[in-house]
Amino acid sequence: MSKRATAAEVAELAGVSRTTVSFVLNNVVGMRISEETRQRVLDAAIKLDYHPDATARRMVTGQTKMIGFVIRQSPDQAFADHFLPQVLHGMSKAVSAQGFHLLLEVIPPENHTGVYMKLINERHVDGIVLSGPRSDDIELRRAYEEGANIVMLGQLPGEKIPFADVNNVGGAQLATQHLLGLGHTRIGMITNAPLAYTASADRLAGYRLALEEAGLIYDESLVRLGNFTMESGVKAMHELLALKERPSAVFVASDTVALGALQAAQLAGLKVPQDLAVCGFDDIPLAQYVDPALTTVQLPAFGLGWAAAEMLIRMISKDKVKNPYIMLNTDLIIRNSCGARLAPK
Amino acid sequence: MSKRATAAEVAELAGVSRTTVSFVLNNVVGMRISEETRQRVLDAAIKLDYHPDATARRMVTGQTKMIGFVIRQSPDQAFADHFLPQVLHGMSKAVSAQGFHLLLEVIPPENHTGVYMKLINERHVDGIVLSGPRSDDIELRRAYEEGANIVMLGQLPGEKIPFADVNNVGGAQLATQHLLGLGHTRIGMITNAPLAYTASADRLAGYRLALEEAGLIYDESLVRLGNFTMESGVKAMHELLALKERPSAVFVASDTVALGALQAAQLAGLKVPQDLAVCGFDDIPLAQYVDPALTTVQLPAFGLGWAAAEMLIRMISKDKVKNPYIMLNTDLIIRNSCGARLAPK
DNA sequence: TAATTTAGCTAACACGTATTAGCAACACGA
DNA sequence: TCGTGTTGCTAATACGTGTTAGCTAAATTA
Structure with missing residues (x-):
């Protein structure tokens, strides 16, 4: 590796001081540099392939950038x-x-x-x-x-x-409102995770808010907790379908969990969306490839x-x-x- | 933000020189420091919440780490x-x-x-x-x-x-050998991309190598070029199936392209793998979820x-x-x- | 002509650390 | 007493830059 050129070497070659080199290369305003000198410095810098050392610059500016x-x-x-x-x-x-x-x-x-x-x-x-x-x-x-x-x-x-x-609250609200708009009045929910997770609690809150705005009462028996995994989705959906008055739509606050839920519904002989509407959350890449393609809430990652x-x-x-x-x-x-x-x- | 402590301040508090502070904190071997002094320095460093400045260190060591x-x-x-x-x-x-x-x-x-x-x-x-x-x-x-x-x-x-x-050659070889081992003798291939891409050319070479090792002749008419997309897989598979003597297995050098190929095969009324065996490349997350789950070559990412x-x-x-x-x-x-x-x- | 301004540049300091060379005090053997 | 080590520490230098304060000579003004 050829030795790095320093500003001092550029200065020497250009026949000026290091200070001047700094002024020229940084275009410092208010400093009077003659056009001729400026050109000499620029030429020298190019000739020596000079690049200012980021570390030294950090040192003196106090900023790491x-x-x-x-x-x-x-x-x-x-x-x-x-x-x-x-x-x-x-x-x-x-x-x-x-x-x-x-x-x-x-x-x-x-x-x-x-x-x-x-x-x-x-x-x-x-x-x-x-x-x-x-x-x-x-x-x-x-x-x-x-x-x-x-x-x-x-x-x-x-x-x-x-x-x-x-905005997890808003996203869940959006999904729930969509299902409400399609005429569903008995909408179940499966959370993405235990409620200790802020995101999970917020999504539940959004679901609840949408229901109450629509004049429906929030029914805790329609809610199950997921825990990130497909398996938890299978289990939760299984429970919801076992209710004597089963929901006609389910909002699942995670696509991954929703995949499990979908699987459980199809295993129970239900056709989605004809027999049961499902809405997910996250818009994972997989969501558009599964059958049926998953309606979901896209995050602004x-x-x-x-x-x-x-x-x-x-x-x-x-x-x-x-x-x-x-x-x-x-x-x-x-x-x-x-x-x-x-x-x- | 409270002012940062420097090694000099630690030195002053401990009543030693800055050099000694450096020796103690860096555990420099060969330097004789009495246990008592060492302790004083360490205490001072902790008391001042001293952290060495990475930039200054870069400056003097010449390494950015x-x-x-x-x-x-x-x-x-x-x-x-x-x-x-x-x-x-x-x-x-x-x-x-x-x-x-x-x-x-x-x-x-x-x-x-x-x-x-x-x-x-x-x-x-x-x-x-x-x-x-x-x-x-x-x-x-x-x-x-x-x-x-x-x-x-x-x-x-x-x-x-x-x-x-x-090792793209080896991977493609592996996949092709697997198909050969299942008894296939007429194996088609769809590349992942144009052959200008090294990876693509290598995978084709691996396919060819496996065939020739097995004593089969490489038949160019069984090869089609993909270009990263599902659509290219659809088209390529369509062409392969239109051959008068169609392959009984196809090695697709990209899972994404393979998804398109699968789709085309199923659209043509073929059951995979019963009527047509397919092997992919890359092991994208989706691969295990499609139906049928895709046999593929996993990259050591x-x-x-x-x-x-x-x-x-x-x-x-x-x-x-x-x-x-x-x-x-x-x-x-x-x-x-x-x-x-x-x-x- | 003398005083002041201005253009064009430079000297010198600061940033915080690692490290080499060396110094003072003391111990020890001859 | 002198030389030779050894222990425990420090002074001084280098790293490469940004920037403030100031300096010289020429130009302008009074």
């Missing part, structure tokens, strides 16, 4: 999730548009939290986006209180830390990543962030499993 | 690919095991290549893993010749640049990421890399579409 993306989940889980790539894409776009770079860090939950705090403490980055925050993370809270630049992906109830999240990174960079730049709590809305993707494409009842 | 992962594809494409998350997972694991960090950079192909060379030129990273290298990338070649630490994910024919790649990062770090550390050309083998995942689970013919 880097943000960290910390994934605080089991790697297997985080990387299996189709959601992640799109979030990354959004972050990448926002970050590079601002001349920043993206540092990716995966911290298994069992690891001590200090591991990712090092990113901030040792000044590897100017701030972090934290995916999968945990409520028992005391170091996170302390870092925030000490003024660290942190944006969470997903919210922690009762915390004031800035976040970007999906790209937008979420983009918004989180954008807000973080604003915070770093000391720009005013009017509202550090971002909620992105969802879209309803209508396919075949809900019956909207059949003749209306 | 960072590697860049450059994705030189259209972001939409790169992030839609299920392959990426697993590769990232592998890299993340290798990288953190060596005390390195991972910088993620997405460069759309239309962008000037200089964009990612800045990562090296400006010393943001010690080396890069390049995904989706292009043969017309002259800056890449020049950087390599100048001694830059670069590992490619996937190979560029005729280049000496280190790479980690999947995690291993690929891990190996590439690992090798790069070795190069950076000036460790001898015995063989800078890594080829990882594939696994055959036997499901239902090939007929291996039926009674043997």
Whole structure:
């Protein structure tokens, strides 16, 4: 590797001082440089293939121009999730548009939290986006209180830390309203996860809200809990179908769980959507390929990543962030499993 | 944000020199420090919540302890690919095991290549893993010749640049041998992409090799070209089935294309695998959910990421890399579409 | 002509660390 | 007493840049 050229060498070749080189190459305003000198410097820089050293620049500016993306989940889980790539894409776009770079860090939950705090403490980055925050993370809270630049992906109830999240309530409402609009009055629900998960509780709340807005009463006997897996969907649907007055539609707050639910319904001899309407949540890639194609709620994954990174960079730049709590809305993707494409009842 | 403590402040509090602080905190061997002094330094560091500044450390060591992962594809494409998350997972694991960090950079192909060379030129990273290298990338070649630490994910024919790649020949061979072992003698093939793509040509070569090893002659009329999409699979399969002597099995060198092929076969009234055996390539998540579940070749995505990062770090550390050309083998995942689970013919 | 401004540039400092060379005090053997 | 080690520490330098303060000579003004 040929030795790197420094600004000093450029200065020498151009016959000027290092300061002048800096002024020319950074286009510093207010500094009087003659056109001739400027050209000499530029020529020298090109001739020596000079590139300013990012580290030295970091040193003197005090800015790393880097943000960290910390994934605080089991790697297997985080990387299996189709959601992640799109979030990354959004972050990448926002970050590079601002001349920043993206540092990716995966911290298994069992690891001590200090591991990712090092990113901030040792000044590897100017701030972090934290995916999968945990409520028992005391170091996170302390870092925030000490003024660290942190944006969470997903919210922690009762915390004031800035976040970007999906409007789970609204999304569930959307799905439920859609089913209501198709004439269903007895609509079951299977959650995506135990209610300890904020997203899960919110989706249940959205379901309930839609029902009550429509003048229906919320009936707890129509609700079952899923836990991320297809199997939990099978079990839950099985129970719902065993009710003496079974629902004519089911909102499943997770596509994966919905796949299990679909399977259970078909196993019970029901045709979807003719005998039973089903609506999912997440819009996983698989959703459009299963039979019947799954009507579902699409999450703004790209937008979420983009918004989180954008807000973080604003915070770093000391720009005013009017509202550090971002909620992105969802879209309803209508396919075949809900019956909207059949003749209306 | 409370002011950061520096090593100098720790030194003052402990009543020693800054040098001593450095020796103690870095456990420098060969330096005689009395137990009492050592303790005083450690206490002071804790009391001041001291964390060494990564930037200053980079400055003096000349190492960034960072590697860049450059994705030189259209972001939409790169992030839609299920392959990426697993590769990232592998890299993340290798990288953190060596005390390195991972910088993620997405460069759309239309962008000037200089964009990612800045990562090296400006010393943001010690080396890069390049995904989706292009043969017309002259800056890449020049950087390599100048001694830059670069590992490619996937190979560029005729280049000496280190790479980690999947053994596409071997994988295709595996799939074809499997079909041969089931008694098929007239085996068609649909490629994953035009043959200009190395991976595509390699998979075709593996197919041919397996046939010839089995004493069969390679028949070009049984081969069709796919181009990444389901639609191309539909078309190709349609053509193969229209042959007057149609194949009894088809090896499709891409699961996505295979989905289209499956669809076409079923549309033609054929039952898979009874009437036609099909084998895919890639093992996309969908593969196990379609009906029939797709027999396919699984790529070592995690291993690929891990190996590439690992090798790069070795190069950076000036460790001898015995063989800078890594080829990882594939696994055959036997499901239902090939007929291996039926009674043997 | 003297005083002031201005154009065009540079000297010097700061950022926070790792590391080499060396210094003072003391112990020990001859 | 002198030389030779050894223990425990420190002074000083280097890394490559951004930036403030200031300097010289020429141009302008009074």
